Amino acid sequence: MDPVHVIGGGLAGSEAAWQVGHAGVPVVLHEMRPVRRTEAHVGDGLAELVCSNSFRSDDAQRNAVGVLHEEMRQCGSLILHAADRHKVPAGGALAVDRFGFSEAVEAALMAEPLVEIRREEIAGLPPEEWDEIIVATGPLTSPALAEAIGALTGAESLAFFDAIAPIVYRDTIDFDKAWFQSRYGKGDGADYINCPLDRDEYERFVAALLAGDKIEFHEWETSTPYFDGCLPVEVMAARGLETLRWGPMKPVGLRDPRTGHRPYAVVQLRQDNALGTLYNVVGFQTKLRHAEQRRIFRMIPGLEHAEFARLGGLHRNTFINSPRLLDSRLRFKAVPRLRFAGQITGVEGYVESAAIGLLAGRFAAAARQGHETSAPPPTTALGALLRHITGDADTTSFQPMNINFGLFPALSPDPGRHADRKPILARRALADLDAWLRGTEPGC
Ligand SMILES: Cc1cc2nc3c(=O)[nH]c(=O)nc-3n(C[C@H](O)[C@H](O)[C@H](O)COP(=O)(O)OP(=O)(O)OC[C@H]3O[C@@H](n4cnc5c(N)ncnc54)[C@H](O)[C@@H]3O)c2cc1C
8 A cells, every 4th residue: 555645743743644554554754853943843853842831721521622632532642642641730731741742752653563754854745656645744834845835825825924813702792882883884784793992991902902911023933034014913002002093993984883973993803713603803913922812802892701712823834724725634625635734724732733633644544545534523623623624714814723612513402591511512522522433423
């Protein structure tokens, strides 16, 4: 049997190679380090954690990333197995000894007879004779390969920086203050959620943005030729008190139904997923620290009790417009021998990257064995994340996404307004994943 080729031995590529090998299919894992380095990796090991050593919450009863951990364990994930073995104390989080973790991943892959590891850069499109490929080269994909991918996707569908605006769960917005309306009634007339600010509220909000604690860019981020200068909201605020009122917070074309007047300033939120559960705060990409984002954005009238499915950020990142380019099995529609996995597909985080690697590995192995395997149902964390990046997300404003309960389909029957949905969604996800693995739930 010809091997599957996995390019990139990070979180996603290591997991993908493991899944392929475990399915009984030969696999070659191509990792460019140490031949060529990235700006963020410091060592040569596979699955190196480039920053924090945390895989976030391990609570599978109430937290979406905890559910994703548990589903990955059920699917025989190498990344989760190595993380569990090299766990360090971190309260309810799953944090790891980064060196022990990376060594364990590499040792497991080296011991797997069907896995071959080659230390080489794939500096362009892979040879034609490779007919089953997983590209898992991450946020710092080498320039030569990124250029080749860009030639396939078109410049508008490959990004070198993300500009992540915070995302709010719609059901945590106060509609006694916020209202639906598009500027000048454009589109459906009610495409945006609007949060009005009076002059005092606006000036206090701008002052809080300026004083808020921020994360600096890495020097190598700002010096990359790709940085397109997409400005964080606090940088816009620093250009003058009125800048935001002439930019993302401009109130023109809107009328507050409570007063009948145009508000002094407005924050707009736009629907972010087909389910209509998530809304992003338009133009609010930011380098504010996460705790500061929660504090400052809750100063916005209507968002006082907002819960955030994703917080904002702005980083060097390489990712494609997956909902436009990939099919439901992560294949590049225009060149189906290429599959994509990991951060480059527009998921965000170690766990999400590995999760998409897990799915890509399973899909590729099944294809090599001559059949198409089903995808996990969308009620599972794996299925919800996959469906978001391969279809549900808005292609015009696509930005990296982490797993959160807003990606899961609504409960049926609805448990009522005051019900605690998280444990119910978590239980449903794990039950459906179990049924899918046993073959009693068809998946999609
Ligand atoms: C600076 C930085 C900090 C981050 N911090 C965090 C964090 O704290 N927590 C978190 O959850 N997420 C973080 N992320 C986001 C993301 O989750 C990680 O980058 C994660 O490692 C992505 O997994 P991946 O497998 O997609 O990519 P990677 O883990 O980066 O793996 C990609 C691999 O591909 C190799 N490669 C690249 N190009 C080629 C090529 N042409 N040929 C062969 N090999 C190639 C690279 O050397 C690398 O080993 C961070 C990202 C960056 C850039």
